[in-house]
Amino acid sequence: xDYLSTEDAKELYRAVLSLKNEEECRRFLRDxxxxxxxxxxTNRWKVARMLNKKVAYEQIAKxxxxxxxxxxRVQKWLTKGMGGYKLVLKKFENKxx
Numbered sequence: 001x002d003y004l005s006t007e008d009a010k011e012l013y014r015a016v017l018s019l020k021n022e023e024e025c026r027r028f029l030r031d032x033x034x035x036x037x038x039x040x041x042t043n044r045w046k047v048a049r050m051l052n053k054k055v056a057y058e059q060i061a062k063x064x065x066x067x068x069x070x071x072x073r074v075q076k077w078l079t080k081g082m083g084g085y086k087l088v089l090k091k092f093e094n095k096x097x
Contacts, residue, residue: 016028043064044066044074046063046064047060047064047070047074048074048078048085049089049092050063050064051074052078052085052089057071057072
């Protein structure tokens with residue numbers, strides 16, 4: 001079964017979409033995830049933004065502490081994934097978020 005399309009996954013998507021602002025999002029994610037998971041997601045998002053700006057892997061690793069394997073994985077999803085990173089990066093570029 002495709003875990004991204006389960007009813008539980010869809011319920012999670014609806015929960016995220018119900019959040020109205022950064023504070024609500026912070027509170028929800030802090031209850032949902034461990035501090036280590038939040039740090040991991042935060043770093044992956046930073047890696048994606050840096051890769052999008054064509055920053056070298058070495059510099060990304062230095063600034064984020066992420067391994068070259070993780071950076072390569074983010075690069076793979078950035079270029080060959082479902083388009084989620086690109087979608088949000090474009091929204092940030094257009095709205096200067």
